Amino acid sequence: MLHVGVIGCGGMGRSHIDRLTNRTQGAEVVAVADMVDALVEKGAAIAGPNCKKYKSEADLINDPAVDAVFIVTPGFAHKEALLMAIKAGKRIFCEKPLCTTAEDCLEVIDAEVKSGKHLIQLGFMRRYDKGYNEVKAALDSGEYGSPLLLHCTHRNPEVPDSYTTAMAVHDTAIHEIDVTHWLVNDDFVSAQVIMPKVTKYAHTELADPQLMILQTKSGIVVEDEVFVNCKFGYDINCQVVCEDGVIEMPQPLYPTYRKNAQISQTIDTDCFVRFYGAYDEEVQNWVNEAAEGVIGGPNAWDGYLAAITADALVRAQTSGKVETITPAKEKPAFYA
Numbered sequence: 001m002l003h004v005g006v007i008g009c010g011g012m013g014r015s016h017i018d019r020l021t022n023r024t025q026g027a028e029v030v031a032v033a034d035m036v037d038a039l040v041e042k043g044a045a046i047a048g049p050n051c052k053k054y055k056s057e058a059d060l061i062n063d064p065a066v067d068a069v070f071i072v073t074p075g076f077a078h079k080e081a082l083l084m085a086i087k088a089g090k091r092i093f094c095e096k097p098l099c100t101t102a103e104d105c106l107e108v109i110d111a112e113v114k115s116g117k118h119l120i121q122l123g124f125m126r127r128y129d130k131g132y133n134e135v136k137a138a139l140d141s142g143e144y145g146s147p148l149l150l151h152c153t154h155r156n157p158e159v160p161d162s163y164t165t166a167m168a169v170h171d172t173a174i175h176e177i178d179v180t181h182w183l184v185n186d187d188f189v190s191a192q193v194i195m196p197k198v199t200k201y202a203h204t205e206l207a208d209p210q211l212m213i214l215q216t217k218s219g220i221v222v223e224d225e226v227f228v229n230c231k232f233g234y235d236i237n238c239q240v241v242c243e244d245g246v247i248e249m250p251q252p253l254y255p256t257y258r259k260n261a262q263i264s265q266t267i268d269t270d271c272f273v274r275f276y277g278a279y280d281e282e283v284q285n286w287v288n289e290a291a292e293g294v295i296g297g298p299n300a301w302d303g304y305l306a307a308i309t310a311d312a313l314v315r316a317q318t319s320g321k322v323e324t325i326t327p328a329k330e331k332p333a334f335y336a
């Protein structure tokens with residue numbers, strides 16, 4: 001049984017505590033931590049009566065009863081917890097992003113490589129989504145020729161006033177950055193952001209929507225429409241234009257209703273429902289691979305590649321120019 005400690009009992013943290021407790025074989029949540037007392041109580045209530053309660057992430061990480069750590073705090077808080085967990089030699093599931101800057105990601109990578117142990121898996125759950133895997137299988141079959149252009153949308157119904165223009169990149173578009181890199185297996189070399197007219201639903205400091213354009217080493221172009229106050233639903237799309245055809249990611253299967261001379265269909269309203277199966281799959285795989293000390297999913301180097309791309313997009317948001325993307329170092333053999 002893998003004894004897991006979860007740091008961060010917010011929306012995503014409680015979702016993972018429920019997942020680990022009620023839908024994952026071979027794992028048990030033995031401790032939770034949060035800075036807010038009421039959220040520690042909420043998290044522990046999901047895990048059950050034997051769950052230890054912490055306010056300090058350091059105390060949870062260094063608890064000998066904790067074999068593995070889930071880091072589900074906001075992205076800006078990940079680095080400290082990651083460095084402590086690596087030092088403690090704990091297996092780590094870190095929600096995206098690894099860190100909010102490439103520089104911080106490199107510090108984490110250096111610590112993991114120095115530890116000599118593969119410890120970190122990242123919460124890029126779309127790699128486990130059925131629809132994205134069907135797109136990848138079609139691409140890998142070669143039947144459609146080379147991918148040339150990807151049209152993506154990442155639409156949220158709404159975001160809080162704390163949500164910033166930069167978060168549209170390192171918190172939201174980070175999913176398309178990782179999953180499209182994984183789909184086409186090619187590194188990004190340039191980034192551009194076009195700012196359309198701002199929706200009346202965006203708070204005064206937020207540019208929304210944003211059109212983000214990335215280009216890979218082989219010339220593939222990925223465009224990602226990030227629209228976080230679209231109001232109508234949580235709408236994730238991915239269409240791959242190839243030499244011999246077009247591959248469109250399937251939408252979740254809901255009935256089509258015909259009534260009162262109308263046709264209607266349900267649209268999800270958040271990521272928790274839309275990617276429910278993908279979260280379950282990524283976490284079960286991470287638990288299954290713990291016994292062998294294997295990280296089979298996205299690792300810290302994937303997190304770094306996403307971060308250098310995100311950094312370039314954030315620069316492009318203000319420069320209005322095409323920004324180049326260059327890794328600061330070669331991929332360590334450790335991540336081969």
Ligand SMILES: NC(=O)C1=CN([C@@H]2O[C@H](COP(=O)(O)OP(=O)(O)OC[C@H]3O[C@@H](n4cnc5c(N)ncnc54)[C@H](O)[C@@H]3O)[C@@H](O)[C@H]2O)C=CC1
Pocket residue numbers: 007008009010011012013033034035036039055056057072073074075077095096097123124125171271
């Ligand atoms: N993979 C996905 O689709 C999603 C991933 N996420 C990721 O999950 C993480 C958390 O997101 P949310 O739950 O939405 O955030 P949230 O803000 O609702 O919850 C974060 C919690 O962490 C706590 N916290 C912050 N710093 C802490 C520290 N040093 N020690 C202990 N607790 C601390 C806060 O009190 C808060 O309760 C983020 O990295 C986010 O990007 C969130 C939503 C979906």
Ligand SMILES: O=C1[C@H](O)[C@H](O)[C@@H](O)[C@H](O)[C@H]1O
Pocket residue numbers: 156171172175271
């Ligand atoms: O990771 C996530 C979710 O998956 C949503 O798609 C995003 O819109 C949200 O901002 C982010 O936290």
